[in-house]
Amino acid sequence: MNYFALDHPLAEICRSFPTDPAMCAARDFCEGLRIIRQPHWECLATFITSSMKQVAHIRQISRALRTRYGKRQRVMDCEVHSFPASHRIAKLTEADLQACALGYRAKNLLATARLVASGEADLEQWSELSDELLRARLCELPGVGAKVANCVMLFAYERLRAFPIDVWIERVLKQKYFPGKRNVTATQLRAFCETYFGEHGGYAQQYLFHHARKGRATPKVAAK
DSSP states (O other): TTTTTTOOHHHHHHTTTTHHHHHHHHHHTTTOOOOOOOOHHHHHHHHHTTTOHHHHHHHHHHHHHHHHOOEEEEEETTTEEEOOOHHHHTSSHHHHTTTTTTTTHHHHHHHHHHHHTTTOOOGGGGGSSOHHHHHHHHHSSSTTTTHHHHHHHHHOOTTTTOOOOOHHHHHHHHHHHHOOOOOOOHHHHEEEHHHHTGGGGHHHHHHHHHHHHHHTTSOOOOOO
């Protein structure tokens, strides 16, 4: 129940969405979609490794990290590997991580793992920070920019107002909310999302994102 956030009042959250055509279409298309609660380190690490990668590649990297360095466990009749803890990755080398197809991400993951393992970046204690301070702390970590920070805030820290903007969402926002306008800046998009989508902006983002990727009428865009 906790991981799948079954306690979130989904009907109430969906009623809080703006009622513009794009949002209504996404809400209806994604009925029942929930935001999960991921462990802080696992969420942070997987988003660091996801930069400029498509979903299939992200899945391969995660599987490689788990298989090589995670703990082997059995769940019913299946053998699985947990995501390696920060202290486990902190003891590795860039070459070890490069073997998991991380590319330039290996350096960032290793540096961040060492900060977390040493306690210099106390991810658990950061739960007490305000949204603004939490985002700032996350952005200080190697490999973490505004988009990754907002993803971690949303999926690991349950900051439901956080609104990650990747290429899919940027395309949706410009097409649906700024039609005909050129040179809409990232700052303008962030300010718009913060005020327009409100307290459950993260949920709105996920509904718009899933609809953009899976909806039949939405054109394809480049990977994030």
